[in-house]
Amino acid sequence: MEEKIKIPQYPPAKILKAVEKLRYFLIRISRKLAPANVNIMEMVQGFYVSRAIGLAVKLNISDYLHNGSKSISELALLTNCHEESLYRMMRMLASQGIYIEKKSRVFANNNLSRTMLDKDDTMHYMISHQVNGFNWSMYGELEYVIRTGENAFKKVSGMELFKFLEANPEKNDEYNKAMTNSSVMLGYAILSEYNFKNAKRVIDIGGGHGVLLSLILKKHKHLNGIVFDLPHVVNQANQIFIKFGIENRTEIISGNFFESVPSNADIYLLKSIIHNLTDIQAIELLKKIKSVLPVNGKILVFEPIIESNNGRYSFAKLFDVQMLVGTAGGKERTLDEYKDLFKKSEVKLKRVIPTAAPFSIIELT
Ligand SMILES: C[S@@+](CC[C@H](N)C(=O)[O-])C[C@H]1O[C@@H](n2cnc3c(N)ncnc32)[C@H](O)[C@@H]1O
Numbered sequence: 001m002e003e004k005i006k007i008p009q010y011p012p013a014k015i016l017k018a019v020e021k022l023r024y025f026l027i028r029i030s031r032k033l034a035p036a037n038v039n040i041m042e043m044v045q046g047f048y049v050s051r052a053i054g055l056a057v058k059l060n061i062s063d064y065l066h067n068g069s070k071s072i073s074e075l076a077l078l079t080n081c082h083e084e085s086l087y088r089m090m091r092m093l094a095s096q097g098i099y100i101e102k103k104s105r106v107f108a109n110n111n112l113s114r115t116m117l118d119k120d121d122t123m124h125y126m127i128s129h130q131v132n133g134f135n136w137s138m139y140g141e142l143e144y145v146i147r148t149g150e151n152a153f154k155k156v157s158g159m160e161l162f163k164f165l166e167a168n169p170e171k172n173d174e175y176n177k178a179m180t181n182s183s184v185m186l187g188y189a190i191l192s193e194y195n196f197k198n199a200k201r202v203i204d205i206g207g208g209h210g211v212l213l214s215l216i217l218k219k220h221k222h223l224n225g226i227v228f229d230l231p232h233v234v235n236q237a238n239q240i241f242i243k244f245g246i247e248n249r250t251e252i253i254s255g256n257f258f259e260s261v262p263s264n265a266d267i268y269l270l271k272s273i274i275h276n277l278t279d280i281q282a283i284e285l286l287k288k289i290k291s292v293l294p295v296n297g298k299i300l301v302f303e304p305i306i307e308s309n310n311g312r313y314s315f316a317k318l319f320d321v322q323m324l325v326g327t328a329g330g331k332e333r334t335l336d337e338y339k340d341l342f343k344k345s346e347v348k349l350k351r352v353i354p355t356a357a358p359f360s361i362i363e364l365t
Helices: 013-033 036-044 046-058 072-079 083-095 124-131 134-139 142-148 152-157 161-167 169-193 211-219 237-244 279-292 315-326 335-345
Strands: 100-103 106-108 201-205 224-229 250-254 267-271 298-303 349-354 360-364
Touching: 013 169, 036 046, 046 083, 046 124, 072 083, 072 106, 083 100, 124 134, 124 169, 134 152, 134 315, 142 152, 142 315, 152 161, 152 315, 161 169, 169 211, 169 267, 169 298, 169 360, 201 211, 211 224, 211 237, 211 250, 211 267, 237 250, 267 279, 279 298, 279 335, 335 349
Parallel strands: 201 224, 201 267, 224 250, 267 298
Antiparallel strands: 100 106, 298 360, 349 360
């Protein structure tokens, strides 16, 4: 039997936000307690750790440890690796709090390493997508990006992202599963902050394998839903719907949102879609949705918003660099930039709902 997807349970947004503030405050204090050159070196060495996490995922180490600890010689045999080199990498990861070295040369999973298990509700595919494949190569081209204003994805792969994914089924699978990982992680933020009581049918535009829609429909039994995405993406969505037991309330429609979008829904979700697009493309898409939106219909844009937070930690600013490097003109936007975009798209901004995640829900009519 297929393993069920575990829906994460989190404390209320207010508590999470307060904890997050405290956490970043403590990080700033910790930085102040160390000399600047130590701080900067620790940040730079972050890439040793990222790369080792990526390899541990590729080697499925967490899965091998799922039923109990294993010695490094067993792990080396299972993963077909050089024992001493694997040991040194695992020892380093354990020193970063990922895996536990229970006794000499014997490793076990802990909370962090369990996020690397090969499942829909972990971070396995997101890690792989971030550090094992083209994303890693793209960051090698950061200078090219900053000097030219061009993106690195095209330079590395010779194509635009979604065309490349269509042509490379293995990468397409990894990318879509990475999006599923991210939506399982972030879905709670929409679920706990938005009231779907008056809606009847929700459509997730660019909804990938449909996990966000599934989370919403699982909670709101009165809703029907549609997932809309490119054909080579939505063809996998039914598997997720079955895992959630909502296949009787869902429909899968494939297509290109620059050509047309389905009508007959009263809520249009756009999660992590607008930030991939140039202003011109975003306006085109929003206008298209507006043209089929019923009178009381809503468009919910789910994106991080760039705040002027005086050099404090900002997920939005970090992710904006990912957009800079990896997309042809995509970006994270400030609220003013969004307002300008909405005005040109002839949609009305109703409200911005902050969530516990670093994403806001932007409600449009
Ligand atoms: C960054 S992913 C976000 C996926 C999903 N909304 C989520 O947040 O997990 C962007 C999605 O847009 C889809 N997409 C890109 N261009 C599209 C197009 N022209 N028509 C329909 N879907 C498209 C991709 O296939 C992908 O699933």
